[in-house]
Amino acid sequence: MIYENEIFKFWNKHPNLRGLIKKSISVLAVVNIEFGKIIGKTYTLLFSVLGTSWYDHRYDYLRGVENFFWLERAFYTLDRINNNDSLLDIGCGDGLFDGVFYTNKAKKILAIDKDRNAIVHANKLYRKDNILFQKKDITRWKIPSNYFEIVTLYAVIEHFPPEVGIQVLKNIKNGLKKNGMLLGSTPIFNHDKKDISNWEHKNEFISEIELKKFLKEVFNNVKLKKTTWNKQRSDCYFECSN
Template sequence: MNKESRVLEAPCGFGYGAAYFSRICRSVEAIDIAEDNIRFANQAYRQSNIHWNRGDVTCLPYDTGEFDIYVSFEVFEHLPAEMTIKYVEEAYRVLKKSGKFIISTPNKAMRRNVHNPFHIKEYEFEEFSTILNKVFDSVEFYSVEKFKVEKGMKKTANNMIAVCEK
């Protein structure tokens, strides 16, 4: 990400990610399905290079090839399983050639005794990898363990991050 990058953050939640990215890129499109989140973010972060919009990650309101980078943290597990491929296909669609989709999700293998009622389906590495590799040619994985990010996928990671390139 650099001063020339056009970035999409979806969903943006309360907007702090978009606010951070706005300091290091040309522009940020930030969308969330929750109107309350958009209203809060629009009031809290007034950077002129952020555009706040209500929208759905499975049907993005943007043209094909618009973004250099699409950031989407902790959303995969909130979608019905049948919607995850549409979500990933939409990410691919809105990225420019060589654009990057950065996504994270909890590692189900490390959450056997954790129940989050808002998580529809959690994924183990193999499932996560299979879905992403159906759409993207290049996928690089990272592990989050003890608040540290390391390249490669560890079975003991609390969270999984993928950097997918178009």
């Protein structure tokens, strides 16, 4: 407390120095933020040619506070997790959502991705005591029956041909506990069905009605919530239960 009082007295005696330091910090902050935006936007523009199917969400932080849309899935999920829940994250990618967000509420998390590099990256940056990152292909791996309270499937379902997607949903349904739920999302595309916008996508949805019909082939209860990102991209979040 005495030390803090001395500092306070010092700054009162040197208002010009205080103003200079404050202005310098402000300038450095602006430069840092703008430079970060350039890096983040460059990564996003080059992402499709970088040869990776998973996105490093650290670059989203660099793109500025106005780029908050990518956090939707984090809070959508956190709002539905209970403290004792076991969670399976399918297509975890870089692992940020598990290691930064879900870890704070779920009791244990199994986060899987078919890309070995994604799992290496996730283990390096987001390893936690209650998270297990593993390389698994959900089209080949059978989920243990009646095991998870929550399964997440964000920006994944569009990567499967329709018949494979249905099998994945059935696999998930089998792995959910009685009152468990599937949480996920997919972009809603504004184009003709035959005009796939991403070479990795096998089943792009062009309406909420189409998506709901697809999900209800497996799940009895389906809730949808559509959001729009900067008037450029529409994502539809879904909550499914038996």
